[in-house]
Amino acid sequence: xxxxxxxxxxxxxxxxxxxxxxxxxxxxxxxxxxxxxxxxxxxxxxxxxxxxxxxxxxxxxxxxxxxxxxxxxxxxxxxxxxxxxxxxxxxxxxxxxxxxxxxxxxxxxxxx
Amino acid sequence: xxxxxxxxxxxxxxxxxxxxxxxxxxxxxxxxxxxxxxxxxxxxxxxxxxxxxxxxxxxxxxxxxxxxxxxxxxxxxxxxxxxxxxxxxxxxxxxxxxxxxxxxxxxxxxxxxxxxx
Numbered sequence: 001x002x003x004x005x006x007x008x009x010x011x012x013x014x015x016x017x018x019x020x021x022x023x024x025x026x027x028x029x030x031x032x033x034x035x036x037x038x039x040x041x042x043x044x045x046x047x048x049x050x051x052x053x054x055x056x057x058x059x060x061x062x063x064x065x066x067x068x069x070x071x072x073x074x075x076x077x078x079x080x081x082x083x084x085x086x087x088x089x090x091x092x093x094x095x096x097x098x099x100x101x102x103x104x105x106x107x108x109x110x111x112x
Numbered sequence: 113x114x115x116x117x118x119x120x121x122x123x124x125x126x127x128x129x130x131x132x133x134x135x136x137x138x139x140x141x142x143x144x145x146x147x148x149x150x151x152x153x154x155x156x157x158x159x160x161x162x163x164x165x166x167x168x169x170x171x172x173x174x175x176x177x178x179x180x181x182x183x184x185x186x187x188x189x190x191x192x193x194x195x196x197x198x199x200x201x202x203x204x205x206x207x208x209x210x211x212x213x214x215x216x217x218x219x220x221x222x223x224x225x226x227x228x229x
């Protein structure tokens with residue numbers, strides 16, 4: 001069974017701090033990796049794709065370690081609006097042509 | 113940008129009722145749509161992959177006779193929960209694959225909260 005494991009948290013972090021999340025995935029043949037955020041009782045929204053070389057989008061940096069089957073997300077200068085559940089997502093094929101496998105999510109609370 | 117519309121957003125009904133949920137891609141054609149389910153404090157779990165014009169592919173443990181999927185057109189897939197019971201209460205969400213490759217692997221609908229009394 002394909003699995004994606006994440007620390008559920010919650011992570012309580014003061015505004016302006018840096019926070020990092022990790023996840024591990026079980027299927028070594030996985031091809032595509034993403035971070036989504038999900039607000040309470042809402043649909044998940046794509047935050048960023050994760051590439052082997054690592055990638056950055058503003059305050060967000062994602063890293064992938066295929067050898068260790070490990071994905072990370074770093075959020076710098078955290079804002080109150082960053083409070084959400086962050087979902088680590090893996091796909092067997094490139095571009096999500098197959099169904100996505102979601103982790104349970106890591107709950108982040110940014111405190112003023 | 114691509115939009116996926118899901119309807120209804122909230123359903124409350126009695127045990128034994130069948131409930132139909134619609135998922136529409138509004139500005140693109142979706143040959144493949146996916147149905148997920150999320151129980152409280154759990155991850156989204158893929159239920160089935162819906163392909164236009166053919167039978168859906170169900171994940172292990174999902175009853176095909178219980179969750180009927182129809183994908184009759186390139187913009188519409190429906191999920192019918194037949195004879196729903198309280199244990200079927202969940203957040204059901206669809207997504208559509210956008211082959212135009214605009215960066216999103218799948219576009220999600222807003223989800224349907226199903227409560228069976």
